[in-house]
Amino acid sequence: MVVESGRGNRQRSLRSPVVEIPVVDLSGPTERVAIELDRACSEVGFVQVVGHGLDADVENEAWECARRFFSLPEADKHEATIPPGDAYGYGPYRVERLASSLGVDTPPDLKETFSIGPFENPPGLLAADPAAAFSFSPNRWPDALPEMEPVMRRYYDDLAELVDRILSLMATALGLPVDHFIPLTDQHTSALRLLHYPDLAGTRAEPGQLRAGAHSDYGTLTLLRQDDAPGGLEVLAADNTWVSAPAVDGAYVLNIGDALERWTNGRWRSTLHRVVLPPTDVTESTERQSIAFFHNANWDAVIDCLEPCRPEDPTDLLPPITAGRHLMEKFRRTQNDSNQ
Secondary structure (H helix, E strand, C coil), X not given: CEEEXXXXXXXXXXXXXXXXXXXXXXCXXXXXXXXXXXXXXXXXXXXXXXXXXXXXXXXXXXXXXXXXXXXXXXXXXXXXXXXXXXXCEEECCCCECHHHHHXXXXXXXXXXXXXXXCCCCCCCHXXXXXXXXXXXXXXXXXXXXXXXXXXXXXXXXXXXXXXXXXXXXXXXXXXXXXXXXXXXXXXXXXXXXXXXXXXXXXCCCCCCCCCEEEECCCCCEEEEEECCCCCCEEEECCCCCEEECCCCCCCEEEEECHHHHHHCCCCCCCCCEEECCCCCCCXXXXXXXXXXXXXXCECCCEECCCHHHCCCCHHHCCCCEEHHXXXXXXXXXXXXXXXX
């Protein structure tokens, strides 16, 4: 049986329902880890990764720094607000509508964000393609939190190195050389995003309003660190039911993005997900925090089907796209301009 994905002309075969998000230990033997990642990316599009080797002190310092930022007075946060046309800085409460990236009209998401982009501009890129200035727009930092820039830069770099290791495992899973993705991601346009979902006590949500509307991620893959507060991440299973992706101690949620799905011509799934409202009967605080690293290919990388994933029928082949412009168009659809 085949179902229409609702995005382009993509179609997928229904698989058995997802019961839980699989856990993969990245420190295991390479061949075994590659097989486990391939299975999870094909069947679910989501996996909880442990054994990642990240420095716990760097992780925790970034987590606490994010908490301090969202606790700042509103005036201090708004000093770093993202200006129109740029990508990085503070995204105020109720500004973003993630479901809009799929053409779905919903009320604004019940969250606030802080986004951080690349710290270096590739030589000559902006002259060759001025539109790339979007993905390499300036990072903005609050004057009230001077330690934020060095803390987040260390964390950004560590997560980028982790993704490089994961992509080498993924290349092995696809039967490609371990360094296959390096020339396509060595000037990546990745974004580190801090997310804060305020306590919703006394808040009346509008019909269809969520903490983060249903969406797929745009780039290669995402790494997410989350807490266990009520009202969390849910993933759309193959039987069209929503499945919880709970916080696992020490783990990052890894999910496939649209670009990597296209690279594999649908072998790996860019799965819809959302952040739901907490149950109405919860008595404790529902404040929630997470940090996501959205890894993207180089701005000018062409996302075309990888050779091991080419179908026998050429009509089943997804057309190539350019990574940067795809990312820019998706992001701009999500902004609630009336609240800027």
